[in-house]
Amino acid sequence: MSKGIINRAVLALSLFLFSFVAQAALSHISINSRQFDVGQHPKIKLNIVAGKNDFSRISFHLRQTNGSKEIMEELMVQPISGYMLFAIGVDNVTDPNAKLIVSEYKGNSWRQYAVLPVFDSPFIKITDKTEVKIDTRNQPKKVAPMPNTGGKAQQTTAVEKTPNSSSVSASSASSTLSTQTLSTPIVNEGCTIERDRSDTLWRIASRYHKQWQTNVYGAMLAIYDANPKAFSKQKIHLIRQDVILMCPSQSQLNQYVNKIDDKAKFEGLEQQHAGN
Structure with missing residues (x-):
């Protein structure tokens, strides 16, 4: 009799778990x-x-x-x-x-x-009433300002040209960007990243990459480097929602200046972490 009760309890628990997962x-x-x-x-x-x-x-x-x-x-x-x-x-x-x-x-x-x-799918012409914009208002203090997402994102990073030089190779451009002194810092020391609970890593990086003078993949990698505890099991595709994200440092951002290389590194990490 006790065995039958246990079996029914196990069945009821299984049905509950199934309905929870389905929901x-x-x-x-x-x-x-x-x-x-x-x-x-x-x-x-x-x-x-x-x-x-x-x-x-x-x-x-x-x-x-x-x-x-x-x-x-x-x-x-x-x-x-x-x-x-x-x-x-x-x-x-x-x-x-x-x-x-x-x-x-x-x-x-x-x-x-x-x-x-x-x-x-049906096409709806954009008007002031139908257009949906990402809300960037109500920024708290010491939060990096939200970039303007109205235009097309730039995929390249501007590099200062050295005097008496007509061209700069890809390797020297990377070195120049890493060592040049900026009159205005890209990020403020100790700043935090504004985010919503529904934000994905891609969405956050898409907002900030132009301000940080990098590409979306580079921004995601820099955020990952700056916030190791903000990712469940240190997996880049499992960003936590309960952790405050710190802005990456200038030295961390300087590592990511080539979109092709950054994309390859990000996808490699994503595949590696998903397989573990």
Whole structure:
């Protein structure tokens, strides 16, 4: 008799855990509308149903092709309501067959959840009433100012030219950037990064990379270097929401001046950490 009671208790607990996990998972995603056209950077409204509105375990990438080259850009995401998100990117979309790739982190790996054709969705012309902007107001003291996200992000970093030199090689440019003295520091010593609870590492880096004079991948790596305790199990794709992020130092930022190299290092770390 006691064995039957135990079996029923185990069954009830299993059903409870199953329902809890199901509730916490992503159960629906679709494109509500797009606010951009071919040749512009992506602005997409999304319908979503996810347990506890935990968007840190959901990623959104825009995939497009340019000739034989495939380009993937992770989009910044901001909640509009409990059932709607706004996704935005910085790279212009030139492929009319571009797709939105939605992935969900389950267990110890990212799993593709949906592939949605972007230009099959309804187009809404942007007006003052329909445009969604990232809120950058109410900045506390000693917080690095929020960069302007209105324009297209620059992918290169300006380097001072040395006198009597007509060209600078990639290696010498990196060295020059690392050793030059700036009249105005890029970051204030001891400053903290402003963030929302729903912010992903990509979204934070996308806001700050121009101000820090680096690329998005370099900004993510610099944030990771400056905040080792802000990442669960020291994994770069598991940023914690309960830890204050410190601004990276100038020396940390100076390590990341080449977008191609920084992207390769970031993706290598991401793959390494996801496999552990």
